[in-house]
Amino acid sequence: MLEVNHLSISFLQYEKGLKQQQLKVIKDLSVSVHSGEILAVVGSSGSGKSLLAHAILGILPTNATTEGTIYFDGVKLTPEKKEEFRGKEISFVPQSVNFLDPLMRVGTQVRNAARGASTSAQRKAFERLRLAKDVEQKFPFQLSGGMARRVLASTAMVSGAKLIIADEPTPGMDPTVIKEALKYFRELADSGCTVLMITHDIGAALEIADKIAVFYAGTTVESAMVNDFSGDGRLLRHPYSKALWRALPQNDFLPIPGSQPLPYANLPGCLFEPRCAFATTECRQDEPKPREIRNGIVRCIHAT
Numbered sequence: 028m029l030e031v032n033h034l035s036i037s038f039l040q041y042e043k044g045l046k047q048q049q050l051k052v053i054k055d056l057s058v059s060v061h062s063g064e065i066l067a068v069v070g071s072s073g074s075g076k077s078l079l080a081h082a083i084l085g086i087l088p089t090n091a092t093t094e095g096t097i098y099f100d101g102v103k104l105t106p107e108k109k110e111e112f113r114g115k116e117i118s119f120v121p122q123s124v125n126f127l128d129p130l131m132r133v134g135t136q137v138r139n140a141a142r143g144a145s146t147s148a149q150r151k152a153f154e155r156l157r158l159a160k161d162v163e164q165k166f167p168f169q170l171s172g173g174m175a176r177r178v179l180a181s182t183a184m185v186s187g188a189k190l191i192i193a194d195e196p197t198p199g200m201d202p203t204v205i206k207e208a209l210k211y212f213r214e215l216a217d218s219g220c221t222v223l224m225i226t227h228d229i230g231a232a233l234e235i236a237d238k239i240a241v242f243y244a245g246t247t248v249e250s251a252m253v254n255d256f257s258g259d260g261r262l263l264r265h266p267y268s269k270a271l272w273r274a275l276p277q278n279d280f281l282p283i284p285g286s287q288p289l290p291y292a293n294l295p296g297c298l299f300e301p302r303c304a305f306a307t308t309e310c311r312q313d314e315p316k317p318r319e320i321r322n323g324i325v326r327c328i329h330a331t
């Protein structure tokens with residue numbers, strides 16, 4: 028249903044005076060999701076998760092240049108196609124509540140954004156996400172952060188879209204509402220909808236996703252089945268995925284020392300090498316190419 032192949036995104040930036048430089052923030056990123064599946068995209072802040080969503084939707088800023096191809100339901104997504112599908116076949120739950128129109132009552136917004144969803148569908152979604160009846164009459168500034176996020180999620184839920192891209196849909200929500208929202212996404216997927224869910228919350232991802240794509244410094248280091256995240260993490264293929272898994276409170280709770288390289292660091296070899304406990308001199312030479320191992324994809328020359 029969705030196939031992103033070798034996506035790269037650069038931003039044109041001005042340095043001192045009129046000198047310009049291309050800053051590559053996403054490099055050779057590929058992901059694919061089948062219909063009825065939930066793919067969770069996890070990775071630290073700044074790894075390129077939102078940019079992937081914006082590239083699929085065609086809402087990158089104008090100083091961005093992209094390479095690579097994106098297919099949706101067999102159709103190559105050109106800028107025209109992206110605009111045609113946006114809000115119809117492809118629905119978006121944005122990370123920022125600033126996507127809400129400050130001057131429009133939220134009930135009307137949800138129905139408009141979902142291209143004419145019925146009032147009863149909108150009310151059902153609000154009820155499920157525990158938004159009181161009077162919320163539809165409110166303006167965005169009258170909502171709390173968590174309420175605004177529930178309004179944004181409702182839009183995707185009533186849209187009837189074939190593909191939902193949800194960028195951090197749950198922060199600020201109560202645990203019971205998070206559970207309900209996740210269940211809602213799962214039901215939509217079970218009824219044939221495809222979901223790409225971007226999240227910091229690996230726990231939430233593991234609860235509902237079929238597959239997990241792990242992002243690091245603008246690329247996918249691993250795509251794994253959800254069941255690979257279990258036990259001591261030995262089924263995982265990349266040292267970063269294993270480290271993420273072990274950093275969870277229910278596991279060893281061990282943080283990973285160091286930090287993600289910045290886009291302009293321009294490391295020659297593996298981007299995770301500086302933080303990797305298993306790195307060898309070969310890791311510093313070439314960028315590892317994606318390889319298929321045990322039904323997953325990994326970018327690490329040492330993975331088995």
Ligand SMILES: Nc1ncnc2c1ncn2[C@@H]1O[C@H](COP(=O)(O)OP(=O)(O)OP(=O)(O)O)[C@@H](O)[C@H]1O
Nearest residue numbers: 038052071072073074075076077078079088122290
């Ligand atoms: N308009 C822009 N111009 C220049 N760089 C940008 C722009 N937008 C994003 N970036 C850079 O691209 C990288 C990826 O950003 P992105 O928003 O996709 O991260 P993210 O994984 O969604 O992070 P978070 O989890 O914090 O939402 C970051 O290094 C960011 O600084």
Ligand code: NI
Nearest residue numbers: 076077078122
């Ligand atoms: Ni983001």
